[in-house]
Amino acid sequence: MLGQADRRDALGVVHPHASGEVRIVSLVPSLTELLFALGLGNNVVGRTGFCIHPRDAIRCVPKLGGTKDVDVAKLRALAPTHLIVNIDENRRETVDALRHDVPHVIVTHPLVPDDNVALYRMLGAIFGREHAAAALTAKFEAAKVAMQASVADLPPERVLYLIWRKPWFAVARSTYIAATLALAGWYTLPATTSGARYPTLADDDPAWSEADRILLSSEPYAFRERDCAALQAELRARLGREAAVALIDGEMTSWYGSRAIPGLEYLARFRRLLSSAA
Numbered sequence: 001m002l003g004q005a006d007r008r009d010a011l012g013v014v015h016p017h018a019s020g021e022v023r024i025v026s027l028v029p030s031l032t033e034l035l036f037a038l039g040l041g042n043n044v045v046g047r048t049g050f051c052i053h054p055r056d057a058i059r060c061v062p063k064l065g066g067t068k069d070v071d072v073a074k075l076r077a078l079a080p081t082h083l084i085v086n087i088d089e090n091r092r093e094t095v096d097a098l099r100h101d102v103p104h105v106i107v108t109h110p111l112v113p114d115d116n117v118a119l120y121r122m123l124g125a126i127f128g129r130e131h132a133a134a135a136l137t138a139k140f141e142a143a144k145v146a147m148q149a150s151v152a153d154l155p156p157e158r159v160l161y162l163i164w165r166k167p168w169f170a171v172a173r174s175t176y177i178a179a180t181l182a183l184a185g186w187y188t189l190p191a192t193t194s195g196a197r198y199p200t201l202a203d204d205d206p207a208w209s210e211a212d213r214i215l216l217s218s219e220p221y222a223f224r225e226r227d228c229a230a231l232q233a234e235l236r237a238r239l240g241r242e243a244a245v246a247l248i249d250g251e252m253t254s255w256y257g258s259r260a261i262p263g264l265e266y267l268a269r270f271r272r273l274l275s276s277a278a
Contacts, residue, residue, distance in 0.1 A: 006118075006125040010087060010109035018082065018104075018127050023082040024053060026168070027067055027090050031108060032058070034119065034257030035084075037136060040127040046078045070094050076101045082126075084108065110256045113178040113264070116140055118258060136258060143261045144183065147268040151184050154275050159186045160201075160211040163250070164221045168201040177254050184271045186213070208235065212224070214243055214276070219250035246274055 007015045025046035026032040033050035035044050041057050048070070049063045062078070065071040067089045075083075075098065082104040085095050087109040099105050106126070117137050121242060124133025159181065161171050171177045171188055175197050178188040189207040190199060195245040201207060214231065216223035228245045235243040248270065 006121045010107045015126050023080045024082045026084040029259040030255035031084050037258035039131045065137055073145045111176055116256050116260045120242045139261050143264040147264040150268040152272050156211040158189050160189050160207050160214045163217045169198050170201055172197045180253050184267045213249045214245045217250035
C-alpha cells in the first residue's frame with residue numbers, strides 16, 4: 001500500500017484518496033495520456049486541444065481550449081472533482097482561479113526522467129490504481145536500463161536542441177528534455193543560460209559552432225525535414241561549416257508520463273541511427 005508521501009504533489013499538497021464519483025480534467029497533454037494508461041480514461045471529462053493521445057479514446061472527451069488559454073467557464077460547467085495541471089505548461093492565474101471551483105487541484109512539475117516514477121505512484125495512490133502504477137514503473141525502469149546499455153559504446157555529444165524559430169529557442173540543461181537527452185549521452189548547449197530554461201539564440205551565439213549535432217524538434221514548433229536542409233544551408237553560408245542537423249520527435253523527448261517509456265526506446269534507436277549515418 002502506498003503511503004501519504006506518495007500522494008504529495010509538486011507544491012507539497014497531500015491529496016486524499018479519491019472516493020465517490022471521480023471526474024478529472026487534465027490540462028497537461030502527457031498526463032492525460034497517463035490517466036488512460038492507468039485505467040482512468042472513463043473518469044476524464046475534459047482536456048486541452050493538445051491532449052491528442054490515446055488518439056482513438058480521447059476523441060469523445062470535450063476540449064477546453066489550449067494549455068495556456070483554457071475555457072474556464074466550460075471547465076467549470078463540467079464540475080470536475082480533480083484538476084491536473086503543470087507548473088510549466090499552465091498559467092498560474094488560471095489555476096488559482098479554478099481552485100475556488102475544483103475540490104482537488106493536483107500540481108505536477110517533473111524535471112528529470114526519474115520523476116516519472118513519482119508521477120505514476122502519485123496518481124496511482126490518489127485514484128486507487130496502485131497496481132497499474134507499479135506496472136508502468138517496472139516498464140520505465142527496464143526501458144531506461146536498456147537505453148543506457150544500447151548507447152554505452154557511443155561517445156558523448158554536445159547538441160543544440162531547438163524548439164522554435166524567429167527567434168531560435170533552445171532548451172537549457174535544467175529542463176526535462178535536456179535531462180532525457182543526457183541519459184542517451186547528448187548534452188545540450190548552451191551549457192549556461194543565466195537561469196533561462198528556454199534561452200533564445202542570436203546568430204552569433206557560440207553554441208552554433210560548438211554543437212556536434214543540431215536537433216530540430218517536431219514540437220512545439222512543427223519543424224519539418226525542409227527546415228533541416230534550410231538550416232544546413234544557412235550555417236554553411238554563415239559559419240562556413242557543414243552541420244549535422246536532424247529532425248527529432250518532440251513527443252518522445254518532452255512528454256513525461258506513460259509516453260516516457262517508448263520515448264526512451266525511441267531515443268536509443270535514434271541515437272544509434274544518427275551515429276551510424278555519420
